[in-house]
Amino acid sequence: MPRKRNAHRSPDMPTLADVARLAGVSEITASRVVRVQGPIADSTRARVLTAIAELGYIPNRAAGSLASAGSTLMSVLLPSLSNIVFPDVLRGIHTALTETAFQPVIGVTDYDPLIEERILVSFLAWQPAAVILAGLHHTPTARRHLEHGRFRVAELMDIDGEPVDIAVGMSHRQAGYETGKHLIQRGYRRFGYARHNVTTDDRASARYEGLCSALQEAGLSLVAEHCYPDASSTKAGRDALAILLAAHPDLDVVVFPNDDMAMGGIFHCMHAGIAVKEKLGIFGFNGLDIGQAMPMPLSTILSKRFLIGKTAAEKLLESRERPAEKTIINTGFDIIEGATA
Amino acid sequence: MPRKRNAHRSPDMPTLADVARLAGVSEITASRVVRVQGPIADSTRARVLTAIAELGYIPNRAAGSLASAGSTLMSVLLPSLSNIVFPDVLRGIHTALTETAFQPVIGVTDYDPLIEERILVSFLAWQPAAVILAGLHHTPTARRHLEHGRFRVAELMDIDGEPVDIAVGMSHRQAGYETGKHLIQRGYRRFGYARHNVTTDDRASARYEGLCSALQEAGLSLVAEHCYPDASSTKAGRDALAILLAAHPDLDVVVFPNDDMAMGGIFHCMHAGIAVKEKLGIFGFNGLDIGQAMPMPLSTILSKRFLIGKTAAEKLLESRERPAEKTIINTGFDIIEGATA
DNA sequence: AAGATTTATGACAGCGCTACCATAAAACGC
DNA sequence: GCGTTTTATGGTAGCGCTGTCATAAATCTT
Numbered sequence: 094m095p096r097k098r099n100a101h102r103s104p105d106m107p108t109l110a111d112v113a114r115l116a117g118v119s120e121i122t123a124s125r126v127v128r129v130q131g132p133i134a135d136s137t138r139a140r141v142l143t144a145i146a147e148l149g150y151i152p153n154r155a156a157g158s159l160a161s162a163g164s165t166l167m168s169v170l171l172p173s174l175s176n177i178v179f180p181d182v183l184r185g186i187h188t189a190l191t192e193t194a195f196q197p198v199i200g201v202t203d204y205d206p207l208i209e210e211r212i213l214v215s216f217l218a219w220q221p222a223a224v225i226l227a228g229l230h231h232t233p234t235a236r237r238h239l240e241h242g243r244f245r246v247a248e249l250m251d252i253d254g255e256p257v258d259i260a261v262g263m264s265h266r267q268a269g270y271e272t273g274k275h276l277i278q279r280g281y282r283r284f285g286y287a288r289h290n291v292t293t294d295d296r297a298s299a300r301y302e303g304l305c306s307a308l309q310e311a312g313l314s315l316v317a318e319h320c321y322p323d324a325s326s327t328k329a330g331r332d333a334l335a336i337l338l339a340a341h342p343d344l345d346v347v348v349f350p351n352d353d354m355a356m357g358g359i360f361h362c363m364h365a366g367i368a369v370k371e372k373l374g375i376f377g378f379n380g381l382d383i384g385q386a387m388p389m390p391l392s393t394i395l396s397k398r399f400l401i402g403k404t405a406a407e408k409l410l411e412s413r414e415r416p417a418e419k420t421i422i423n424t425g426f427d428i429i430e431g432a433t434a
Numbered sequence: 435m436p437r438k439r440n441a442h443r444s445p446d447m448p449t450l451a452d453v454a455r456l457a458g459v460s461e462i463t464a465s466r467v468v469r470v471q472g473p474i475a476d477s478t479r480a481r482v483l484t485a486i487a488e489l490g491y492i493p494n495r496a497a498g499s500l501a502s503a504g505s506t507l508m509s510v511l512l513p514s515l516s517n518i519v520f521p522d523v524l525r526g527i528h529t530a531l532t533e534t535a536f537q538p539v540i541g542v543t544d545y546d547p548l549i550e551e552r553i554l555v556s557f558l559a560w561q562p563a564a565v566i567l568a569g570l571h572h573t574p575t576a577r578r579h580l581e582h583g584r585f586r587v588a589e590l591m592d593i594d595g596e597p598v599d600i601a602v603g604m605s606h607r608q609a610g611y612e613t614g615k616h617l618i619q620r621g622y623r624r625f626g627y628a629r630h631n632v633t634t635d636d637r638a639s640a641r642y643e644g645l646c647s648a649l650q651e652a653g654l655s656l657v658a659e660h661c662y663p664d665a666s667s668t669k670a671g672r673d674a675l676a677i678l679l680a681a682h683p684d685l686d687v688v689v690f691p692n693d694d695m696a697m698g699g700i701f702h703c704m705h706a707g708i709a710v711k712e713k714l715g716i717f718g719f720n721g722l723d724i725g726q727a728m729p730m731p732l733s734t735i736l737s738k739r740f741l742i743g744k745t746a747a748e749k750l751l752e753s754r755e756r757p758a759e760k761t762i763i764n765t766g767f768d769i770i771e772g773a774t775a
Numbered sequence: 776a777a778g779a780t781t782t783a784t785g786a787c788a789g790c791g792c793t794a795c796c797a798t799a800a801a802a803c804g805c
Numbered sequence: 806g807c808g809t810t811t812t813a814t815g816g817t818a819g820c821g822c823t824g825t826c827a828t829a830a831a832t833c834t835t
Contacts, residue, residue: 108791119815124793132812154559155505156791158496159820166539174528180521187515187542196556198507198539201528215537218495327727357727364729383724386668386698388705449821460785465823473782497821500790 107148116144127152158220163243165194167409168216170226172204172294176325177353178379178398179227182249185402186225193410195222202227204293210235217242223409228295229254245415247405251296252421261405261422265296268394268426269303272348272376275428277311281346281374284308286318287333287354289325297350300378304348317341325350330357335365338373346374346434352381352393359391359433374434385429392431397424448489457485468493499561504584504754506535508747509557511567513545513635517666518694519720519739520568523590526743527566534751536563543568545634551576558583564750569636570595586756588746591637593762602746602763606637609735609767610644613689613717616769618652622687622715625649627659628674628695630666638691641719645689658682666691671698676706679714687715687775693722693734700732700774715775726770733772738765 113123118137125131126141144150158164169186171179186197198219200212210232213224217238223245231239239246239257246258253264276284286301308314317340321333330349334357337347349355355377362369369375369389377384380395401424408420454464459478466472467482485491499505510527512520527538539560541553551573554565558579564586572580580587580598587599594605617625627642649655658681662674671690675698678688690696696718703710710716710730718725721736742765749761 109793110791120791121793121816122814125814128793132814134813137813151555152559153500153561153791155496155499155561156820157793159494159500159822160791160793162794162820164496174521174525177518177521180515180518183540184515184542187540194556196539196541198537199524199528200537201525214492215535218493220494220496327724331727353724356724360727360729383668383694383697386672386701388701450823451821461821462786462823463784466784469823473784475783478783494821497790498823500792501821501823503790503824 107150112144112150116140164220166219166221167195167197168221168224169197169199172202172227181398182402185399186406189403189406206232245409247409249401256419258415259408259420261401263426265299266303269300270307273304273307283316283345285337285344285347286315287349288320289329327353327357330354331361334358334361348376352377352379352384369433376434380429389432392434393429395427395429400424448491453485453491457481505561507560507562508536508538509562509565510538510540513543513568522739523743526740527747530744530747547573586750588750590742590746597760599756600749600761602742604767606640607644610641611648614645614648617687624657624686626678626685626688627656628690629661630670668694668698671695672702675699675702689717693718693720693725710774717775721770730773733775734770736768736770741765
C-alpha cells in the first residue's frame with residue numbers, strides 16, 4: 094500500500110522522483126536540472142529534460158519553499174487599484190519580474206496602515222523573497238516584521254524618510270514646492286487648492302505642504318481650499334472647482350492633488366466658459382497620458398510610476414541578502430509646462 | 435545537535451510545535467485552532483491563541499500547502515494592466531477575497547496565449563485553489579491543464595463560448611450589435627471605425643463584428659475604418675480620428691473600441707472645431723468615469739468590470755470542487771446615451 | 776443503565792522537495 | 806606521476822504542517 098493518503102494530487106501527478114526514475118538519475122540531480130543550479134553534464138540534463146516533458150512534470154513550489162525556507166514570491170502591497178498610479182507601478186514591477194522566477198502576490202491596503210499590517214503578516218506566511226510596499230510609514234508591528242524578516246524590502250513612491258532597506262521614489266514635498274515656484278514665476282498669485290478625502294495619502298499631504306512653503310517664501314498663502322468629501326475622481330475635481338470659484342471668484346490658479354481632479358477642473362471651466370490659463374490656471378500631478386492628449390495639454394508634474402516599480406523590483410533582485418547600508422533611489426520628476434497654467 | 439540545517443529560518447522562528455508546547459496541547463490541536471477547523475473547547479482555543487500571540491507565531495503556508503495538497507492562492511492572469519479595465523476587474527476580485535484566506539497572485543499575459551500558457555504552468559506549481567483568466571480562448575496545452583486540474587477556473591469578460599468551469603462577463607458581440615442598432619436608430623448612417631493594434635483582443639473584435647452585422651441588417655456597412663498602429667490610448671484615438679476624417683470627411687459617426695480612444699476623438703473634434711454629435715457622433719466602450727465627467731458626457735456602453743471580477747471570485751469560493759455543469763453568468767451592459775452620439 | 780452518538784484531543788506518518796555532506800571521476804599543476 | 810582542485814552525482818534527513826485513524830470523555834437515547 095504505497096499511497097495511503099487519497100486527498101492528494103489527481104490521478105498521480107508526477108513528482109521529481111518519477112522524473113528521476115525515468116531519467117535514470119537521482120532525485121537531487123533532477124532537482125538541480127529543474128533549478129538550473131550546480132554543475133550538470135549536458136547529457137544528463139538532456140535526459141532529465143526529456144523525462145520532464147514526457148511526464149508533463151510540474152514542480153511543487155510548496156515543497157520547494159518548505160525545503161529551502163524561501164519562496165519565489167514577491168509580496169506587493171498597494172494602497173489602491175482605483176488610482177491609476179498603482180497599476181502603473183505594478184506594471185513596472187511585473188516587467189522587471191518577467192523572465193525571472195519571481196511572481197508578485199498583491200494586496201490592497203486602502204491607504205490604511207492597519208490593513209497593510211494585516212496583509213503583510215498573511216503574506217509573510219509564504220516566506221516571500223521580497224516585500225514591496227508604498228510609502229515609508231507603517232505600523233510599529235509592520236515595521237518590526239519588515240526589519241527582522243529574512244527578505245528584501247522596497248518602499249516605493251516616497252523618499253522623504255528612513256527606509257527599512259530600499260526606497261525608490263521622489264520627494265513629494267519638493268514636487269509641491271517646485272509647483273509653487275513654477276506657478277509664482279509664471280505670474281500667478283491667488284492660489285486655490287482642491288483636496289480630496291483621503292487623509293492618509295501622505296504623498297498628497299507632502300505636496301500640499303511643499304506648495305504652501307513655496308507660497309510662504311514668496312510672501313503669499315493659499316487664498317482658498319476645498320476638501321471634496323469623496324474619493325478622488327474627475328467629477329470630484331469638477332465639483333470642487335465649482336465650489337471653490339463660487340466662494341472665491343478672484344482665484345487665478347488652482348492646484349489639484351492629481352491629474353484626474355485637474356481634468357475635472359478643466360471640464361468645469363469648459364462648461365462655465367472660463368478661459369483656462371488666461372483667466373484661471375489649472376495644475377495637476379502625475380502626468381497621465383490623457384491629460385497630455387487634450388487640446389490644451391494639462392500643466393502638471395510627471396511622476397515616474399512605471400520606472401519606480403521597475404527599478405524597485407530590479408534592485409530587489411540584485412541580492413537576496415539585505416546589504417548593510419540602506420539605498421535611496423530618487424527617480425525624480427519633470428514639470429510639464431502644458432497649456433493650462 | 436537538534437538543528438542541523440542552518441540556512442533555515444532566522445533566529446528560531448517559532449513553529450506550530452513551539453505553540454503547541456507552550457499551550458500544552460498537541461500540534462494537531464494547535465493546527466486546528468489556527469485553521470478554525472474541527473471542534474475545539476473554548477478554553478483550549480484561548481490557551482493556543484495566547485501562545486500564538488506570545489510567540490508571534492506566523493504559520494508557514496508552504497508547509498501547510500504541501501501537507502494538504504492545496505493552497506489559498508488564487509491565480510489571476512490578466513492580459514494587461516495598462517488598460518484600466520483589468521485593474522478594475524482585479525479590484526473586484528480583491529474585494530471578494532478580502533476577509534477570506536485567499537490571496538491573488540497575478541500575472542500579465544500581454545494578450546498573448548503563449549505567455550498565458552507559460553504563466554499558467556508556473557502558477558500551477560503553487561497548487562492554487564482557483565485560476566482566473568480573461569476570455570475563453572487559450573492554447574490547447576493551457577486548456578488541457580485547466581480542464582484536468584484540481585482547482586476551480588473562471589474565465590472572465592466574455593461569455594460567447596464554452597467555458598471550462600465558470601464564465602462571467604457579457605456578450606461583446608451583442609454589445610457591438612446594440613451599439614449599431616442604437617446609432618442607426620438615432621439617425622446615423624455613415625459609420626467609421628477606429629481600431630488599434632491589438633489583434634488578439636478577441637473582445638474588441640467581437641464588438642466590431644457585432645457592429646458590422648447590425649449595419650448589415652440595416653442595409654448599411656462601414657464607410658471607413660482605420661487601424662492605429664500603436665496600442666490603445668487617448669492620443670491613438672485622437673490621431674486615428676484625424677486620419678479617418680481626412681480621408682472621409684463625410685462620416686457622420688465614428689465608433690471606437692474603448693472610451694480612451696473615444697475621448698481622443700472628442701479632443702480632436704474640439705481642436706478641429708467639429709460639433710460633436712450634430713456634425714459627428716462619437717461612441718466608445720467601457721463607461722469610464724472620466725468620460726462621464728466631461729462637459730458633454732461620452733456616449734458609450736457601460737461594461738461592469740468590477741462586478742465581473744467580484745462575481746467571479748465569489749462564485750469560485752462557493753465550492754472547492756468543480757460542479758458537473760458549467761456556469762455562465764451574464765453581467766450584461768448598459769447603453770449610456772451621453773451627449774456625443 | 777447500557778448502548779449509540781457526539782465532542783474533543785492526540786499519535787504518527789508523510790506531502791515533495793532541497794540543504795548538507797560525501798564520494799567518485801576527471802582535469803590540472805609542476 | 807602524485808597531490809590538488811574541479812566537476813558531476815548521490816544518500817540521507819529533514820523542512821513544518823495536516824490527513825487519517827484512534828481514543829477518551831461527555832452527551833444523548835429509549
